Amino acid sequence: MTKEPIEVLDDLADQVADEFEAYRQPDEFKDVSLVIENSDEEHPTLIVHVDREDAESLADRIDEFLREHGARTERERHSATDVRVLATVN
Numbered sequence: 001m002t003k004e005p006i007e008v009l010d011d012l013a014d015q016v017a018d019e020f021e022a023y024r025q026p027d028e029f030k031d032v033s034l035v036i037e038n039s040d041e042e043h044p045t046l047i048v049h050v051d052r053e054d055a056e057s058l059a060d061r062i063d064e065f066l067r068e069h070g071a072r073t074e075r076e077r078h079s080a081t082d083v084r085v086l087a088t089v090n
Contacts, residue, residue, distance in 0.1 A: 008089045009036050009046045012069055016048060019065055023058065031058070046071070046087040059083040 003011075013034045017024060023031040031052040038044035048066070050059045056077075063073050063085050071087035078084070 005089050006036065006038055006044045009044055012066065012071060012087065013046055015069060016062065016065065020062065043088060048085040050083045051081060053081055055081050055083040059085050
């Protein structure tokens with residue numbers, strides 16, 4: 001049985017949360033936030049929002065992690081401290 005893309009992204013989001021846990025402290029502003037945008041049910045997107053000084057460096061690590069786990073990625077840069085990595089799967 002093949003998993004639906006939304007299930008694959010949900011699993012991937014959990015893996016990102018575990019791998020980058022140090023940037024997601026519960027009682028502080030989160031440097032890394034995760035959202036699954038699924039308005040298009042056939043092509044949902046995991047959005048990893050990096051909001052911190054030197055966001056590009058951390059976004060590079062997250063992008064590499066996502067690609068190693070089978071995702072296709074794109075980036076949106078809103079400023080030097082605001083980068084989003086968008087991940088999709090087949």
